[in-house]
Amino acid sequence: GESVGLHLPTLSVQEGDNSIINCAYSNSASDYFIWYKQESGKGPQFIIDIRSNMDKRQGQRVTVLLNKTVKHLSLQIAATQPGDSAVYFCAENPMDSSYKLIFGSGTRLLVRP
Amino acid sequence: DTAVSQTPKYLVTQMGNDKSIKCEQNLGHDTMYWYKQDSKKFLKIMFSYNNKELIINETVPNRFSPKSPDKAHLNLHINSLELGDSAVYFCASSQGYEVNTEAFFGQGTRLTVV
Numbered sequence: 001g002e003s004v005g006l007h008l009p010t011l012s013v014q015e016g017d018n019s020i021i022n023c024a025y026s027n028s029a030s031d032y033f034i035w036y037k038q039e040s041g042k043g044p045q046f047i048i049d050i051r052s053n054m055d056k057r058q059g060q061r062v063t064v065l066l067n068k069t070v071k072h073l074s075l076q077i078a079a080t081q082p083g084d085s086a087v088y089f090c091a092e093n094p095m096d097s098s099y100k101l102i103f104g105s106g107t108r109l110l111v112r113p
Numbered sequence: 114d115t116a117v118s119q120t121p122k123y124l125v126t127q128m129g130n131d132k133s134i135k136c137e138q139n140l141g142h143d144t145m146y147w148y149k150q151d152s153k154k155f156l157k158i159m160f161s162y163n164n165k166e167l168i169i170n171e172t173v174p175n176r177f178s179p180k181s182p183d184k185a186h187l188n189l190h191i192n193s194l195e196l197g198d199s200a201v202y203f204c205a206s207s208q209g210y211e212v213n214t215e216a217f218f219g220q221g222t223r224l225t226v227v
Contacts, residue, residue, distance in 0.1 A: 008154055034215055043117070043203050043218030044156070087154060100146075100169055101216060103156040 008087060010108045019077040023090030023104045028071060030092035034101065035064060035075045038087045047075070047088075077109075085111045116140050117219040119204050125225045126194055134189045134222045136204030143208060144168070145187035146216060147179060150201040159202075162187050194226045 013019045025033065031052040036044035050057045050064045050073075057064050063076040073090050087108050091101040117138045126132050138145060146169075147159040161169035165181040176192045187204060201223050205216040 036218075038154075041220070043205075043220050045218070046215045049215060089156065100158045100161060100171075102158075106154045106156075 008106050008108045010110060012110045012112060013080050014112050015080060015082060017080055019080045019109055021075045021088050021107045023073040025071050025073055025092045027092060027094045029095045031095045032093040033066060033073055034091045036089045036091060044089060080111050082111050082113060085109055117204055117206055117217050119219040119222050121222060122220060123223050128194055128196060128226055130194050131192045132194060134202055136187050136219060138185055138206040140206055140217060142206040143184055144206060146205040147189050148203040148205060150203060196226050199224055199226045
């Protein structure tokens with residue numbers, strides 16, 4: 001089994017509660033941000049994105065908030081479900097000539113039944 | 114249908130060996146990537162190809178050589194494998210290499226060097 005999860009910050013929430021996962025990004029010039037969800041044994045899966053000209057964006061049960069002043073990004077999950085249990089990564093795209101995503105360190109979300 | 118597929122899913126090999134990981138995408142994307150995820154779950158880009166041309170090489174050792182026979186495939190060949198190469202390697206693709214496009218990831222290849 002994996003032991004890598006022991007190194008990750010972990011958020012434990014009760015099923016049905018709202019979850020808030022936070023991320024501090026590094027580059028003030030980054031202009032595009034993505035939240036990814038990674039379930040055990042799978043690749044990262046796109047959840048929601050936001051551009052730097054926005055402060056908030058909503059999807060189905062998820063909301064991303066961007067605070068450029070303090071370089072902070074958050075992902076809010078409403079009515080958290082067991083299927084939301086995963087590792088969540090924020091990723092930033094620096095505004096330079098090459099496309100690449102710089103990933104944050106990840107947060108493990110555990111949903112208690 | 115699997116959008117980004119990698120083979121093999123698991124790879125266990127001895128130090129010093131040479132191995133390859135294959136990746137194919139059926140999304141019609143122009144850009145493909147290799148990412149490495151270490152034991153702490155940290156994801157870092159290794160390479161990026163756009164229409165078979167290398168765009169990004171993030172100071173990866175020369176032992177790692179990506180090859181893109183066409184824009185739907187990006188394979189990763191690793192020579193003289195070392196213990197520190199043990200990680201999960203993810204292939205990804207996106208539409209174009211311009212900013213502001215999401216990347217679609219494969220399921221990963223867990224490489225264990227013993």
